Amino acid sequence: MAWCKDVEGTRLLIAPDSSATGSSGGRLLSLCHPKSGQKTCYLLVDGVLQELNWLKQSYKSWFLGNYVCEDGSIYAATPIDPVFIMLPIFEEARLKKGEDPGKFRQLDEIIFIDGYPGYQYLLPLAENCMQVVCEVKEIGSSKFFRLDDLKVLAWLYCKVCVLKQTLSVLDQNYAAQDEKDTLANAVSILGEYVQDEPWLKLLCKHLNLDLPKETGKAPYIEVFPSSLESNVGSSNLLQERRKSDRKTNRTGKETKMAKPETESRNIKEMFSRASRRGSRMPP
Numbered sequence: 001m002a003w004c005k006d007v008e009g010t011r012l013l014i015a016p017d018s019s020a021t022g023s024s025g026g027r028l029l030s031l032c033h034p035k036s037g038q039k040t041c042y043l044l045v046d047g048v049l050q051e052l053n054w055l056k057q058s059y060k061s062w063f064l065g066n067y068v069c070e071d072g073s074i075y076a077a078t079p080i081d082p083v084f085i086m087l088p089i090f091e092e093a094r095l096k097k098g099e100d101p102g103k104f105r106q107l108d109e110i111i112f113i114d115g116y117p118g119y120q121y122l123l124p125l126a127e128n129c130m131q132v133v134c135e136v137k138e139i140g141s142s143k144f145f146r147l148d149d150l151k152v153l154a155w156l157y158c159k160v161c162v163l164k165q166t167l168s169v170l171d172q173n174y175a176a177q178d179e180k181d182t183l184a185n186a187v188s189i190l191g192e193y194v195q196d197e198p199w200l201k202l203l204c205k206h207l208n209l210d211l212p213k214e215t216g217k218a219p220y221i222e223v224f225p226s227s228l229e230s231n232v233g234s235s236n237l238l239q240e241r242r243k244s245d246r247k248t249n250r251t252g253k254e255t256k257m258a259k260p261e262t263e264s265r266n267i268k269e270m271f272s273r274a275s276r277r278g279s280r281m282p283p
Helices: 082-093 105-112 115-131 149-170 172-178 181-189 196-207 267-279
Strands: 002-006 009-014 027-032 039-046 048-055 063-065 068-069 074-079 134-141 141-148 221-223 238-240
Touching: 009 063, 009 068, 027 068, 027 082, 027 115, 048 134, 063 082, 082 105, 082 141, 105 115, 105 141, 115 134, 115 141, 115 172, 141 149, 149 181, 149 196
Parallel strands: 009 074, 048 238
Antiparallel strands: 002 009, 027 039, 039 048, 048 074, 063 068, 134 141, 221 238
């Protein structure tokens, strides 16, 4: 857990402690979001790429040492597979036209993105992780990469299977629902990180799944503006929460809201009563 003070105020970030491994620290990178293409902030720590998720609840503050942070929001860094980030730029780099599979290109040529120097720090990651979705040719000491549709499909299918199994373990609601609905939810979550064309469409065709129809029960996702935007680019600020007060039962009726406790008292009134009792002199 770490925090820093800047001109905009204090922000709380939960991320891996780089000092524990003796490294010099993490690095914030501005990269393109794999789904929207918008500039998004990621964190690179000890060779692991992390995405930043912004969570906030009403009426919350943080005690940081002797300092009180009025903004109760929190940034959490969670690992993300670099293949998601690399997939759009490798797709564009192969220059595929129709049935032509495209061209083989070197990594430093693919990773060079004008206006996004952060990709250069991912070069060591790309060489290791992109072989799972690319054809690789070696000429002398040089390697050339070209995205392979069948390998990408196999990688996506593996991700969906793991996610589907995880959802059933973590949430009893997923375990109780139909298996096809859980599969649709898994594809919907994965769809937050891959483009509809061609990958999500290709995956749904392989699974015989109509995504718009089958993802009606997908978890509710709310997007918030980034408070780090002026410093390091906009962050993919996603908060997943259940709309328990809006859920409907099988008959279509809204569930009743919990009634407030009738014995609850105003906290100001409780303190005033306590002070009056404490001011009385003993007989």
